[in-house]
Amino acid sequence: MSQNQGVMIFGEVVNGQLQAITKELLGCGRKLASELQEELSAVLLGSNLAGSAREAITFGADRVYIVDAPLLKDYQADAYMPVMERLVKQTAPRILLLGQTSIGQDLAPRLAFRLGTEATTDCIELSIDPESGLLERTKPVYGGNVMAVITGEHFPEVATVRSKAYSPLEADVSKRGEVINIEAEVEPPAMRTRIIEKVSQVAEGIRLEEAATVVAGGRGIGSNQDFKQLEELARLLKGAIGASRPPCDNGWIGDTAQIGLTGKIIAPDFYLAVALSGSSQHISGVSGAKNIVAINKDPEANIFRVARFGVVGDWKKVLPAFTARVRELAGEN
């Protein structure tokens, strides 16, 4: 059995804000640490981290390592890798969890391979096998049509966790924990890549990942112009607009609106899928939605398998009447 002990999560901080995925990881990590009766630690890299470190404690961390350096302000593998490699070797956690995010999916495999271990990405459930004490990682494969349970006997056991798979704990402001500052010690020659520019393409309005209501269109919408109808409805419902992959690939809407395995993973209260067949890779991105409602002309469309309510019909006829009635109902308040 390994000498490694404890659960460590890799946290993400953007503009001084501890990210939602990090709070979810702390919730997941706390559960595993309690089962193992070991410690939960978090590691934060970047700048301006003190507030986030304290916040991580209130969400479940016993200990937070912070590495504050100008070179770590933006994520770059060449800067983050040596810092994480050293920190993980020194602290020797049993389990290391990262978010299945732009950063986590870039960092986890490299780090695992460099440490001589392995990673399982995009997990939706993690548990400790009571017999072996090993981390069992459940992840959707074949577009979510099959689930795989994977384990390994190398340490640390590395996994990335899908957004919204776990809920954060209630923040406990009385919780105590330790914050430890670590020097970055990144040598500039280690930097091979360089970020030339960062481009934000996020539409104004409510963020897709945070919206309680999301109106999404699929291949059947047919054009850029037709998407405007969905945007109007989204505004009316104070929700965000999203799409499956074909509308993004066709340029009817920006790529950042893409929902699915390779786009955003969302879990709104109400998800309205319009002219969207519901491919497995898309459904993977909304499996956490509480109420899926579908409008589609094909009664066999896969989206109806996961929807709670649906209308079978041509969206160009159904949606305007739906929107008009929504507007009337809103007016009745």
Next chain:
Amino acid sequence: MKIIVCVERGADPEAPPASFKVDAGGNRVVLAADVPVVLDPYSEYALEAALKLKDAHGGQVIALSLGTDLPREVIKKALAMGADELVLLEDEAFADGDSWSTAYALAMAIKKTGDYDLILCGRQAADWGEGQVGLGIAEVLSLPGVTVARKIDVADGKAQVERVTGDGYEVIETPLPAVVTVSNEIGEPRYPTIRGIMAAKRKEPVIWKPADIGVQPSEVGAAGRRSRLVKLFQPVHKANCQIIHGETPEEAGANLAERLRLEKLI
């Protein structure tokens, strides 16, 4: 410029969900007989990225794949699309690997091909969706790696890669050689031309065995795995969608709004 593209075959991800079953032992995915085996979609995006660079700068594109009994009519699509060579790591020893043992074998094969400039992979495979093989190759070969590319430009021994991020993209400059994983934002893969298909028919792939790339069979495939598959199972979908009707589509739409109001969803 020499570009190596790692490609793989897999079950058509567009196949209906009911086509994917798990065997009684929970060890293998069993595909319905009518599910076609295709070139993985992300492999095609990686090929498209390579061919775009070849169109702009010339050079050579080598497609590299790994497995057993690789169906020629599927895997040769890489040649039909425009790759110059096809190299197959085809041996029982390469079968049933995980991300690590697959990446290791591919990296050792890439090493054997010699002075390459760029290694491209799909951002992930449609079946296991790990997204690890490209990064594993970068680690084994100690190369810089950039993931989830939507655009790649090459000049003066460097590549500028637009990497997709959560809220847009970032432009990253990397020295070459480097590993880049490619996303669907790169653009639709080209269709093979008739000429390409004919040329692919005539061209035979180069086959390498473990000894050809200087690895022991114990280091690759199932034997070289670091992870272990405990089991596979099928998720249970509770299909209980309530269809809202109406005399006309318009009425159904209005009725849906009424119902959603009752449910306090709007």
